[in-house]
Amino acid sequence: xKVAKIYSLEDIRIEDMPTPEVGPGEALIRMKxxxxxxxxxxxxxxxxxxxxxxxxEPVGVVVKVGRDAVGFQKGDPVFVHHHAPCFTCRxxxxxxxxxxxxxxxxxxxxxxxxxxxxxxxxxxxxxTLKLPEGMSFEDGSLIEPLACxxxxxxxxxxxxxxxxxxxxLGIMGQLNALLARHYGARMVFGADLVPYRLEKVxxxxxxxxxxxxxxxxxxxxxxxxxxxMADVVIVGPGSLEAMRSGLSCAGxxxxxxxxxxxxxxxxxxxxxxxxxxxxxxxxxxxxxGPYDTREAMELIGQGIVSAERxxxxxxxxxxxxxxxxKAKEAGASLKTLIVMDGEG
Numbered sequence: 001x002k003v004a005k006i007y008s009l010e011d012i013r014i015e016d017m018p019t020p021e022v023g024p025g026e027a028l029i030r031m032k033x034x035x036x037x038x039x040x041x042x043x044x045x046x047x048x049x050x051x052x053x054x055x056x057e058p059v060g061v062v063v064k065v066g067r068d069a070v071g072f073q074k075g076d077p078v079f080v081h082h083h084a085p086c087f088t089c090r091x092x093x094x095x096x097x098x099x100x101x102x103x104x105x106x107x108x109x110x111x112x113x114x115x116x117x118x119x120x121x122x123x124x125x126x127x128t129l130k131l132p133e134g135m136s137f138e139d140g141s142l143i144e145p146l147a148c149x150x151x152x153x154x155x156x157x158x159x160x161x162x163x164x165x166x167x168x169l170g171i172m173g174q175l176n177a178l179l180a181r182h183y184g185a186r187m188v189f190g191a192d193l194v195p196y197r198l199e200k201v202x203x204x205x206x207x208x209x210x211x212x213x214x215x216x217x218x219x220x221x222x223x224x225x226x227x228x229m230a231d232v233v234i235v236g237p238g239s240l241e242a243m244r245s246g247l248s249c250a251g252x253x254x255x256x257x258x259x260x261x262x263x264x265x266x267x268x269x270x271x272x273x274x275x276x277x278x279x280x281x282x283x284x285x286x287x288x289g290p291y292d293t294r295e296a297m298e299l300i301g302q303g304i305v306s307a308e309r310x311x312x313x314x315x316x317x318x319x320x321x322x323x324x325x326k327a328k329e330a331g332a333s334l335k336t337l338i339v340m341d342g343e344g
């Protein structure tokens with residue numbers, strides 16, 4: 001089978017690899033669509049993994065089911081989460097699935113950027129979902145990224161009547177803005193420096209879009225809120241500048257959510273005095289768990305999020321390198337998909 005193997009963000013090769021054999025409790029899918037994740041564009045993050053077949057937003061059709069595999073059969077269209085927790089360890093019992101050792105160790109074989117993917121028994125049992133009738137493969141490929149937004153906004157406790165600021169309006173920022181509105185936010189603002197993204201968030205229902213290359217974000221938010229500032233700030237970029245900006249925009253009793261990590265060597269200076277007396281909560285959110293993927297699939301099924309509104313570019317597996325280039329551009333693009341041919 002063909003795979004796209006990443007040696008670096010500048011070195012992506014189409015190679016041949018044996019199609020995985022299916023063992024007890026496992027399944028093999030023919031890939032249909034795999035989204036390119038924003039995290040796979042972060043150089044230091046990718047450097048930890050390569051060489052590897054990446055791709056963790058996969059949707060495909062079951063072509064083979066191993067002995068003792070329950071609940072799936074040939075022909076089923078499925079979304080597969082690349083990690084699945086044990087549900088029994090202390091971290092899982094506390095709801096921190098993405099910190100579970102089993103979750104971290106679980107993986108797909110070889111990864112979503114391949115013609116075929118083997119679903120290990122643990123992943124098949126605990127976080128593989130049949131797509132509902134009528135849901136397209138492209139819509140299904142948005143389950144994992146949307147699930148990350150579901151987790152983050154629930155952790156940030158976005159609620160009815162909130163003022164929400166989303167900094168960074170790539171695909172995840174757009175999802176965060178859409179979801180904030182769905183969860184009842186009274187006002188949703190977006191901030192970026194790319195005109196296409198600013199226009200897009202407005203078209204999706206945001207109340208204001210701030211071009212941070214032209215305006216001071218904190219001052220604009222102050223004006224938009226009559227001095228209240230934001231109840232919840234979702235900081236998308238992993239830059240210290242964006243994080244500092246997010247902290248400056250939080251109102252009293254507000255929450256600042258860091259959605260993306262900084263580099264491992266970077267350090268952020270904060271003012272604990274102001275955090276304390278304004279009771280500002282600083283939070284992070286890493287990946288997503290099985291309850292988040294199920295909620296995400298329901299939201300997509302309800303039409304809250306759709307590929308039609310968010311997918312801007314599609315490339316065949318053979319042009320994965322071009323897909324990565326497009327996904328890295330901060331231009332007139334949002335979501336890039338790798339679309340595979342072939343019948344299930």
